[in-house]
Amino acid sequence: MKIVIINYGAGNIQSIKFAIKRLGFDAVLSSDAEEIKNADKVIFPGVGEASSAMKMLLNSGLDSIIPTLKQPVLGICLGMQLMCNSSEEGNTTGLGIFDVDVIKFDTSVKVPQIGWNQISNLKSDLFDSIAEDEHIYLVHSFYAPLCNETIAQCSYGLNYSAALQKGNFYGTQFHPEKSSDVGEKILENFLKM
Structure with missing residues (x-):
C-alpha cells in the first residue's frame, strides 16, 4: 500500500510518519x-496559519489536485480546515470540499484550545472500535461548526465538528498522531479503508 503525506511546508509531518x-x-x-x-491513501496534514498554508498550496498547484483525488484522503487539523469553504483565519478561501466555513472561537473561551477533549456522536467507519467520549488531543483557535x-463532535463552549466526511474525504480537527491509542486506532481504520 502506498501512503503519501502531502508535503507542502505545513507542520506535523514527522509525527504522522512515525x-x-x-x-x-x-x-x-x-x-x-x-x-x-x-x-x-493520502494524508493532508497541517499545523500553522491558514492563509500562508493556502498560499503554499496555490504556489505548488496542489490546490487544484487535492479536490480531484479519488482515494481516501485524511485532512488533519489545519489540513481539515483548508478542505472547508473558507476560514476566518487570514480571511482564507479554502478548497471547498466540505461545505462549511471555519470560524474563530469567541472570547467566552480561552484560545487556543490546547489539550485533551472528548469526541462524541461518532458516525463513520473512521471510528470503528472507538467508544463514545474517548479522549483526543487538539490545538486550535478556529473550528468548523456542526x-x-x-461525523464526530467536541464541546468547548459550544459543540463543533471534531471530524468531517464527504465521500472519500475525511478530516479531523484533532491530531490522531498525538491522541495515544485512540488516535492510533483511528489512523489504522483510515489506512484499512
Missing part, C-alpha cells in the same frame, strides 16, 4: 502531483 510506522506501514512525503494521485458532513 505514527504510521508504529502501525507497520511506511509513508512517503511528497509534493509531486503524480505521486499523490497514484497513492492508495454541519451535514459532521
